[in-house]
Amino acid sequence: MLVSLLLLTGCGLSTTSQLGNFSSLYARGLYLEAEKAAMDSKQELSEIEGGDGLLLCLNAASAALAAGEYRRAVDLLDRAEALSGDADLEGALSKTGGAAAEILVNRNVLGYEPRQYDRIFMNSYKALAFLAMGDADNARVELNRAFDRQRRAVEFFEAEIAKARDAGARRQAGSSSNSSLDTQRIAQASRAQAERMADEEHWKPYPDYVNPFATYLNGLFFLLAGQDSGDLDKALNSLRRVRGMVGDNPYLEQDIALAEAWIDGSGNRRTTEPTVWVIFENGLAPDLAQARFNLPLFVVNARMPVKYFAVAFPALQPGRPALSNLGLASGGVPIAETAPLADVGRVVGAEYKVRLPYELTMAALSAASKAMLQYGAQQAGGGKGTAAGQAASAIMALYTAVTTTADTRSWTSLPTDAQLARLSRPADGRLAITTTEGRVLRTLTLPEARFCLIHVRMPTAGAEPACAIIPFQEVLN
Structure with missing residues (x-):
């Protein structure tokens, strides 16, 4: 072993x-x-x-x-x-x-x-990559897949909740059948510790566990690259859905008004002024750190000699934004700032909250099982009063100490939040990406396209922003 x-x-x-x-x-x-x-x-x-x-x-x-x-x-x-x-x-x-x-x-x-959000971001990022390569057909496929994954996420979370209930029932059954270790009390102590360490305000999910970033990207694509009225209807539905999650965002309201105008015929792509959209992925996602603590032996069973007893589980850490928001300027004059679009912390935290009861139950069962291994090794070695028994127990205590480790793996290069800006295309075709204080981070030359999406990624304040410039159909004339 x-x-x-x-x-x-x-x-x-x-x-x-x-x-x-x-x-x-x-x-x-x-x-x-x-x-x-x-x-x-x-x-x-x-x-x-x-x-x-x-x-x-x-x-x-x-x-x-x-x-x-x-x-x-x-x-x-x-x-x-x-x-x-x-x-x-x-x-x-x-x-x-x-x-x-x-x-x-x-x-x-x-x-x-x-995680479910991993899967949704996989397809959303593939869509962005295809758009940057000028492949709208494959981008459409990936956005449809991301949309379908969000629909199925609700079923997953229902299954996770049932999984946690099953694990709890298994834990209670183990407690009733084994008087030496009370895993029920171990799990309760673990839960109490988890609640002291966690900030549940950041766990509130978006409705139906939907990811506003992926939903907005879906809506914007079908608005700007749509091929028929059905695509415009998809765009409007997605944009309205995001509004229901995000609330007050002036740029989103402009997008909804544009989709409505194109659907009712009061406007079209040719008559709409050249426009630039900026999606800003800000900072680094919430990640996991190990929460490990020793439990007093009376919680386990005072009559059972155990040399080492601990519980470890993953604790969610807040995301780290690079900037409060992004500024946009033309000719040295500020013209727009990004506004909140999606709190990725809420997306990550909601799934963490659903999974936590199962994680804690498994941590409690693991701790109890390793304690039993220590006791069993001691008894097999001749009992507490023998050198062999003490040595065997010490070896298993070392094994327990080394293996009591939480799973803290996650996709850490996701952002902590996503933001949106929308502005008229500068007359000279040049757009500066700045901080809100006006410090220029990067200056971009825009393509000769009526509509353009700029995807900005900035993991930390000291990193140069990565920018993908994505033109859409109509060429300026």
Whole structure:
């Protein structure tokens, strides 16, 4: 068991180091270097398999997208999506061997399990990459997939809630059948600790667990690249849905008014003034940190000699914005600022809240099982009063200490929030990206297109903003 543990720990440390190197480069705006750090450039994508391969693909794709390597980003996201299918299969199998491994070792020995928001961002980012390459047809496919994933997310969350109830029932059954360890009390103590550490104000989900970023991107695409009245209806429905989640956003109201005018015939693409949309992905997403604490032995059972007893679970940490918002200027004159579009922290936090009861139950079962291993090893060695019994118990206590580790893996290169701006195209075709104080971060030359989307990604205040400039159909004349 200890030899296996050392091998698994070595693999985990290697991935942790790789992701740490990636995060450092990405945060500094060194996007190409970050992509190379996340993935071995000599390795074929088809060779990347389970474990943390999915997580490495996701982070590498974020960096490739920011670096303007759009084809590479699509390939990485395609591979990530294929690996996500494997994760679905693993999830079905985890009721047997996977669950046992999670209890007897920890969740890190299993492959990274993608979140629902991971899947939605996969398709949304592929759509952005295709748009940047001028491939509207494939962008349409990916946006439809993202929309369908959001519809199915509700079913997933209902299943997760049921899963947590089943785990709770299993925990109670274990408590009633085993008088030596009270896993019910262990789980209650864990929950109390989790509530002291967490900020539930950031857990409030959007209605039906919808992601406003993906929904807005869907609406804007069908507005600007739509082919018929049906596409305009899709655009209007998506934009109105975002309004119901976001509330007061003047740019969103202008988009809705534009869609309504085009639908009722009071306006059309040719008569609409040249316009620029800016979507700003700000900062770094909320991530997970380990919350680990020792429980007093009276919570377990004062009569049971245990040398080490602890519980570890993932605790959600707030996202880190790069800027409060983004400024836009022309000829040195400020003309617009971005306004809130989507709080990714709420998207991440809502899913975390749904999963937390299951996480805590599994952490309690794991702690109780390892305590039983310590006691069993001691008894097998001859009992508390023998040197062999004490040595066996000490070895299992060491095993418990090393393996009591929470799963803190997540797609950390997502933003903490997304913001929106909408403005008339500057007459000279040049647009400055600035801070709200007026410091110029980057100056862009816009294409000769009636409509243009600028996707800005800025992970930290010190990073240069990555900008994708995406023209739509109509050419200026």
